[in-house]
Structures are given as C-alpha cells and as structure tokens.
Amino acid sequence: MEYDENGVSIVPADLKKEIFEEARKDFRYEEYVRGCLNCGVCTGGCPPHRFFDFSPRIVLQKMKSKDPELIWTMMDEYVWACFQCFTCAMICPFLNSPGGVIAILREIAVRRGFESAKKVLKPYSRVLLKLTAYGNQLSPDMIQPDFFPDWGPHIGYASTDLSVKRKAIPMPTLQVTNLAWDVAPETMKELYDIFDEAGVFKIIESVDPSLYEIIQDIVDDVRSS
Amino acid sequence: MAIEISNRLGLANVKSDFIHTAGRKLEDIHERLLELEAKGEVKVIHIKEENKPIEAETLLGWKKKIPTNKLWHHKSCGQCGNIPGYPVSLLWFMNQMGIEYVDERNQTSCTAWNYHGSGTSNPVGLAAVAVRNWHRAYELGLFPLFHCATTFGDYKEMRNLLVENKELRDEVRRIMHKIGRDLVIPEYIVHYSEWVHVMRFEIAKLKKYDLSSVIATVHPACHTYKMIPEDCIYDKDIYAGKRTAVSTGVMLALGAQVADYSTWYDCCGFGFRHILTEREASRSFVMDRKIRPMVREAHSDVCITQDTGCTTTLDKNQWIGKAMGYTEQVPVMADVMFAALVCGADVFKIVQLQWHTTDWRPLCEKIGIDWKKSEQEYNAYLEELKAGGKTVNLYEYPKS
Numbered sequence: 001m002e003y004d005e006n007g008v009s010i011v012p013a014d015l016k017k018e019i020f021e022e023a024r025k026d027f028r029y030e031e032y033v034r035g036c037l038n039c040g041v042c043t044g045g046c047p048p049h050r051f052f053d054f055s056p057r058i059v060l061q062k063m064k065s066k067d068p069e070l071i072w073t074m075m076d077e078y079v080w081a082c083f084q085c086f087t088c089a090m091i092c093p094f095l096n097s098p099g100g101v102i103a104i105l106r107e108i109a110v111r112r113g114f115e116s117a118k119k120v121l122k123p124y125s126r127v128l129l130k131l132t133a134y135g136n137q138l139s140p141d142m143i144q145p146d147f148f149p150d151w152g153p154h155i156g157y158a159s160t161d162l163s164v165k166r167k168a169i170p171m172p173t174l175q176v177t178n179l180a181w182d183v184a185p186e187t188m189k190e191l192y193d194i195f196d197e198a199g200v201f202k203i204i205e206s207v208d209p210s211l212y213e214i215i216q217d218i219v220d221d222v223r224s225s
Numbered sequence: 226m227a228i229e230i231s232n233r234l235g236l237a238n239v240k241s242d243f244i245h246t247a248g249r250k251l252e253d254i255h256e257r258l259l260e261l262e263a264k265g266e267v268k269v270i271h272i273k274e275e276n277k278p279i280e281a282e283t284l285l286g287w288k289k290k291i292p293t294n295k296l297w298h299h300k301s302c303g304q305c306g307n308i309p310g311y312p313v314s315l316l317w318f319m320n321q322m323g324i325e326y327v328d329e330r331n332q333t334s335c336t337a338w339n340y341h342g343s344g345t346s347n348p349v350g351l352a353a354v355a356v357r358n359w360h361r362a363y364e365l366g367l368f369p370l371f372h373c374a375t376t377f378g379d380y381k382e383m384r385n386l387l388v389e390n391k392e393l394r395d396e397v398r399r400i401m402h403k404i405g406r407d408l409v410i411p412e413y414i415v416h417y418s419e420w421v422h423v424m425r426f427e428i429a430k431l432k433k434y435d436l437s438s439v440i441a442t443v444h445p446a447c448h449t450y451k452m453i454p455e456d457c458i459y460d461k462d463i464y465a466g467k468r469t470a471v472s473t474g475v476m477l478a479l480g481a482q483v484a485d486y487s488t489w490y491d492c493c494g495f496g497f498r499h500i501l502t503e504r505e506a507s508r509s510f511v512m513d514r515k516i517r518p519m520v521r522e523a524h525s526d527v528c529i530t531q532d533t534g535c536t537t538t539l540d541k542n543q544w545i546g547k548a549m550g551y552t553e554q555v556p557v558m559a560d561v562m563f564a565a566l567v568c569g570a571d572v573f574k575i576v577q578l579q580w581h582t583t584d585w586r587p588l589c590e591k592i593g594i595d596w597k598k599s600e601q602e603y604n605a606y607l608e609e610l611k612a613g614g615k616t617v618n619l620y621e622y623p624k625s
Contacts, residue, residue, distance in 0.1 A: 027390060028348070047492045050514070051506050083499065084341035085492035086378075090451035106344030121343050123502040128345060131302075135333040138306035150504060152544030154582045158307075164610050168603070169309045170574065170619040171316060173300070173328055180305035184330040190357055190404045191333045197400045198350035207345060 001115050008073050009116065016068035019075060023063075023104050032100035036060045042088035042098055054081035056088040056098030063101055076116040079105045113206035125211045132204060133218040135191045136180040140166060185222055192219050234440070234523075237473050237483035241465035251455050253287055257388050258410060266394065267387075270363045270411040279423035281458045289413055289458065291423045292370075297362035298328040301373030302338060303533035310558075310577030311536065312372055314565035315417055316619045317575050321431060321568075322424070326370075329622045331361055335371075337379035338534070342497035348386055352393060353400045355383040360406040370417055374532030375497075377416040378448030381456050384410055416449055418471040418531040419458055421561050425478040431568035434592045436481040441563075442525040442555075443473045443483060444515065444539065446532030447492045472531045472560040479567055484523035488514050494542070495534035508542040512551050516543055520553035527588050528557045543583045556585035572596045573603035574617075 002010045023029060042056040043049050049056075062070045082102040089097035109117040121128070131137045143158045158165070162177050173181040195201045205212040262269045272278045276292035283289050296319075304311040312328075319326055336354050340346040359380075362369040371377045387394055387410060398408040421428065450457040450469040460470035463477065468489070476483050494510025496503070516539065519525040530536045540557040558566075558581070566576050572594060578585045579600075589596040610616065 027392070028386070045490065047494065047510060047514070048496070048506070051509060080498070083492055083494070083496040085447035085496075086451040087447060087490070087492065090454055103341070103344065107347055110344045117344070120498075121345075124343055124498060127339065127501060128343065131334060131336060131339045136306070137302035137334050137336075137338050140306055143307050148541070150508065150545040151541040152582050154544075155541070157579065161607070161611075164607055166309075167610050167616055168574070168607055169313060169577065170617060171309075171313055171328060172616075172618055172620070172622050173330060174305050174309055174312070175616065180302045180334075181300055181332070182330050183333065187331050187333055190406075191354070193404050194350060194353045194357060194400055197403060198347060198353055200346050200350045203345050203347070 006073070007077070009076055009114075011072070013068070016072040019108060020066070020068040020071050022108050023071070023101075026104045026107075028100060028104060032097040032104070033060065033063050034096050035094045036064050036096060037094065039093065041091050041093065042096070045087045045091050047085055047087060048081050048083045052081040054078065056082075059098040059101055060096055075105060075109055075114065077120070079109065080116075080120045110207045111203055118207055121207055125208055128204060128208070129211060129215060130179075132195060132200070133188075133215045133222075134179055135183040135188050139177070139179050141177045185225055188222050192223065234482050234484045236485040237443075237464055237477060238462075239465040240462045241467075242461060251285065254385050254388050254456075255287075255412065258384070258412070261388060268363070268407060268409040270359060270368060270409055272368060272412050276368050281419065281423055282460065284455050284457055284459050287455070289419075289456065291413075291415055291419050292368040293420060293424060294324050295367050296324065296326040296370045296420075297365060297367035298326055299332060299335075299358055299362075299369050299371045299373075299376060300328070301376065301533045302334045303537055304372055307580060308533065308536050308559075308577075309580065310562050310565075310575065311533070313575055313577060313619065314559070314562045314570060315372070315421075317565055317570050318421075318424075318428065318431075318561065318568075320619055322427060326620075327365060327367055327622070328620055332358055335373070335376040335379055337375045338373075338497055340379070341375065342501070348383075348393060349396050349400070351379060352383045352387055352397045355380050356387075356397050356401055356408055356410070357404065357406060359411055360401065360409050362411075363409045368415070369411055370415055370420060372417050372533075374416065374418075374446035374448040375534065377414060378452030381414045381453035384414055385453060414456065416471075416531075418449065418560060421564065422458055422471045422474045425475040428475060428564050428568065429478040429480075432479055433569040434567045434594065436479055436567060436592065439481045439588075439592060440484050440524055440526045441476050441481045441529050442486050442519040442523050442527075443476065443489070443529045444493060444531075444535055445469050445472065445489070446530065446535050449531060472529050475560050475564055476529060479564060484525060486518045486523045486525070488518045491515060493530075493535040493538045495538045497534070500534065500538055504542075507538055508545050511539055511542040512546040512549070512553070515539060516546070516555055517551065517553050520555055525555050526591060527563060528555050529563055530557060530559050532559075540581050540583050554583055556581065556583050556588050558585070566594065567592060571602075572599040574599075574606065579603070
C-alpha cells in the first residue's frame with residue numbers, strides 16, 4: 001500500500017466513489033447527516049478532539065461535500081480516533097450524528113478489510129476472540145499485570161488465587177475465571193447462528209483471517225458438544 | 226502557580242418548573258411501537274401491574290414506566306469481568322426488598338462494546354442479539370433490566386431502528402425464527418440506574434451511616450443520556466431538570482453532598498477501543514478532564530458512576546498519573562455500590578471493593594465503616610473456600 005504526503009493511502013478514484021455510495025446507501029445515513037451550520041459546537045464538546053487530530057464538524061462537512069476524495073481522507077486513521085461517546089449527537093442543534101457517521105465508515109473499513117483497519121484492530125484480537133467465540137467481551141483472567149502494567153501494582157490482585165476469589169462472589173453466574181459470566185453452550189450456539197446470518201463472522205474473516213480460523217475451531221467444538 | 230479552588234456545592238438541589246423542549250421535534254417511539262403491536266407486526270413486552278412500575282419523567286417531559294419487580298437481569302461483560310461488586314450490590318438490594326428476579330446463564334453480551342470499539346458488526350447483528358436477549362426475558366414472563374450503559378444506549382437505538390425500519394424488522398424476524406425465537410420489543414428500555422433512581426427513597430430507608438460530610442461528584446455515562454437522549458430520566462428538582470437525574474438522585478436521597486465540577490459533561494475517556502489498545506489517550510483524559518477537576522474544584526470524596534466502562538476507566542487510570550506528578554486521587558464506584566456500602570452491605574463480600582485499584586479505605590473511614598474487620602472476615606472466608614467450603618450465594622440460578 002502506498003501513502004500520500006498526508007499519510008492517506010493511495011487508491012483508485014473508483015474505489016473512493018464506491019465507498020461514498022456505500023455510506024450513503026446505509027439506511028441510517030439520512031438520520032445521521034442532516035443540515036450543518038458549521039457552528040462547531042460538536043467539535044467544542046468532542047472529547048477526542050482534545051487529544052487527536054479529529055473533529056466531528058469536519059466529518060459532517062466532508063460528508064455534506066459529497067466529494068469522494070475528501071471522504072476517503074477519513075477512511076484510514078481518522079475514523080479510529082472517535083470515542084463513540086455521542087457527545088456530538090447530543091449537542092448538535094440540527095440533530096446530526098457525526099459519531100453515527102463514523103460507525104458507518106468503520107463498518108465499511110472492516111467489511112472491506114482495509115489495511116489500516118487490520119493494523120488498528122490487530123492488538124484488539126484477544127477481545128474479538130472472547131466476544132465472538134464465547135459471548136462475553138471481557139473475562140477476569142484477562143486483567144493481568146503484564147497486559148495492564150499502567151493500572152498499578154494492585155492489578156496483580158487478580159493474578160493470585162483467582163478461582164477462589166471468583167468463587168467467593170455470591171452470584172453463581174460469576175463464579176468462573178475465563179468468562180465474565182458462565183454463558184450456557186446453547187446460548188453460545190444461538191449467538192453463532194446470529195453471527196452467521198448477520199454476516200458478522202464474514203466481517204471478522206475479512207479483517208483478521210487467522211483469528212477467524214481460531215474462532216471457527218471453537219465454534220465447531222461448541223456446536224458439536 | 227496558585228490553583229483556584231471553588232467548592233461548588235448545591236447545584237444538584239436546584240429546582241425548576243421549566244420543561245425541556247429544546248426545540249426538538251421528536252416522535253415518541255413508544256406510541257409507534259404500540260401501533261406496530263396493534264397491527265400484529267411485533268410482540269411487545271409490556272410492563273404489567275405485577276412489575277410494580279413507578280413513573281418517571283424524561284428529557285422532553287414524556288412519562289416512562291420503570292418496572293421495580295419481576296425482573297430479568299441482563300448482565301454487563303465489564304462489570305461481571307472486573308467490577309463484580311456492581312451486579313452483586315444490585316442483587317443485594319433486591320434481596321433486601323423482596324424483589325423477584327432471575328439471573329441466569331442464558332444471556333449473551335449485547336456486543337455493543339465491541340461494535341463501538343471495532344466496527345466488526347452491523348445493525349442486523351446488533352438488533353438480532355438485542356431481540357434474542359429480549360425474547361429470553363419475554364419467555365420467562367419477566368421484564369429485562371439492563372446493567373450496562375452501552376447496552377442501554379445500544380438497545381434504545383436498536384429499538385428505534387426496529388420500529389422505524391420494516392426491512393430491519395423482517396431480517397431480524399427471519400433470524401429469530403431460525404433460532405426458535407420471535408420478534409419482541411420491550412415497552413421501555415430500562416437501565417438499572419433508573420431502577421435505583423425510582424427506588425431511592427426505599428433505599429434511603431436502609432441507610433446506616435451519616436453522609437452529611439461526604440462530598441460526591443457524579444459522572445453521568447455518555448451512553449445513558451447522549452444516545453437517544455429523549456429516553457433518559459430528568460427531574461425538575463435535580464439540577465433544575467437540566468442534567469440527567471439518575472445517580473445524583475440517590476446520592477441526595479442518602480444525604481450526601483453532591484458537588485458540581487466544570488467537566489461533568491465530558492466522557493470518561495473509555496473510547497471502547499482506546500481503553501484496551503490506546504490507553505495513553507484514556508489515562509490522559511481521566512486525569513486531566515475528570516479526576517483533577519473533581520478533586521481540585523469540588524474536593525470530592527468519591528466519584529459516583531452509573532456504567533461499566535466509566536467505573537473501570539476512572540478507577541484504573543489514576544495510579545499512572547503519579548508519573549506526571551499528579552497527586553489527585555478519588556475512589557470510584559457505581560451509585561448502587563456506594564448505596565449498598567452505606568446501607569450496611571459488606572465491603573468485601575458484597576461491594577467487592579478489593580478489586581478496585583484506587584484507594585477507597587479513606588472514604589470508608591470517613592463514613593465510619595470498619596473495612597479492616599470486613600477484610601479479616603473475607604480472608605477467613607477465602608481460606609474456608611480453599612478448604613472445600615461452599616459459597617454463600619445471594620441467588621441460585623435455574624439448573625435447567
């Protein structure tokens with residue numbers, strides 16, 4: 001992949017046009033992109049704007065321009081800065097939702113397996129595995145000092161005697177270490193069917209083929225149990 | 226340079242007769258949902274008398290019924306994974322009050338944390354997962370209560386999208402039939418903090434400690450009041466109806482002082498993906514935009530939250546601030562955890578503060594709670610369990 005002087009990947013003009021059309025055809029698009037006064041109140045309240053080169057006003061203005069070239073400049077790193085807090089949507093006088101637009105653009109980026117999306121999501125694969133294979137996003141055994149050293153020395157509390165500490169939680173559903181709660185296999189199977197039918201597994205295959213293989217092995221085991 | 230400190234107490238108690246209209250012309254989705262039900266398009270999980278509902282007012286003055294009984298607990302991945310005292314405190318209160326509920330294995334994640342972090346889903350997938358879990362509550366004859374703010378925000382959005390889009394309804398119905406379920410939608414999407422809010426005066430009757438010297442700062446979760454804002458509780462007697470009333474309401478009912486701070490509207494810095502893989506952004510945000518203003522402006526003794534990600538982010542990212550010379554620290558816990566603590570729930574066995582990283586012991590000592598005794602009893606309990614002892618549970622889930 002080649003990049004221009006602004007770090008934006010160089011792709012054919014036809015692809016840029018396709019991306020814009022794909023976003024515009026999304027059934028949520030008209031709800032999220034309305035009139036824009038360019039007032040900037042969304043950017044004034046935007047949390048990631050304080051730390052990243054990111055502005056929800058620019059997101060809306062580029063979408064309103066209907067210029068595929070401009071919209072493409074957001075498809076690599078730009079869309080991944082958003083915190084998805086929806087402060088922008090809450091305070092917009094015109095009820096636009098720049099956060100919603102970002103969600104649509106991210107979906108396109110992962111569905112099409114863009115290199116930038118693969119790179120951003122690579123460190124995220126452990127979470128994707130847990131969620132899609134077991135129906136929970138976070139498990140107690142993931143909270144370990146080697147993964148979260150910046151959370152301080154007390155994070156090691158979960159490293160020792162985790163199973164007995166979890167057993168001491170007075171909710172039977174929570175007395176496991178490898179899941180947030182003990183999800184029944186029949187429930188996982190329903191989730192797999194949903195992911196199959198909604199194309200979620202296919203999305204993961206496009207963004208991380210090797211992770212997809214691991215997930216499918218687990219899915220096959222659970223389905224045959 | 227001198228730091229200007231202004232202890233701005235009292236705004237939480239400001240009253241007003243003003244009703245928010247905010248220029249918004251929004252349809253009440255609840256009415257359209259009932260129209261679809263009348264046409265036979267969807268089934269609705271109604272709030273019945275047996276759910277003992279209490280009515281509350283939302284942003285635009287609409288009424289919202291909050292069921293208080295016969296509930297199906299829709300748990301949160303992050304709470305159950307690393308803040309176990311969050312759901313345990315809620316179940317503890319329900320046991321104290323004789324509330325009927327089910328907590329079981331037959332529930333999936335809402336998958337919305339993943340969606341907002343990675344984009345690896347779509348509206349059909351999100352809506353189908355939502356309806357799958359709603360249907361499980363429906364077949365048990367219970368009303369679903371959602372523990373996580375992102376679940377709450379996502380499910381409000383999915384309900385609206387399902388009501389407004391026939392194509393989405395048809396696709397989700399097809400998937401539901403494939404897994405032996407049906408398209409059902411709850412009459413209202415209800416967050417646990419709304420249950421706490423409408424039950425706050427009952428909760429306050431259980432109070433064991435005087436909180437008049439405790440200063441709390443409230444961090445409202447973005448996905449409760451910024452996603453589908455018209456479906457969030459506001460009260461003209463709390464912040465004059467200009468901010469969401471949940472969490473602040475229970476703190477006032479318990480007799481704590483709720484202090485204002487300049488960045489109350491900011492998010493916590495969670496960012497869904499950032500908290501896991503781009504943490505320098507999250508931790509900078511936590512210290513610069515939330516914890517330091519809470520401590521320097523309001524002298525906060527405790528930061529009160531109402532969501533999974535916020536509690537995690539605000540609690541876990543204070544220690545690293547010392548690397549930048551930031552000395553401000555404040556314990557973080559959810560409204561229901563703090564309420565349980567001051568109503569006599571055990572610090573370790575119920576509120577489970579031992580999992581939190583920012584020191585909460587000075588807060589306990591200020592309130593008058595003997596955490597050392599609780600710790601000793603808990604450690605003895607762990608030894609019993611190691612020796613093969615049985616857990617004393619709040620609830621036993623159905624085995625089948």
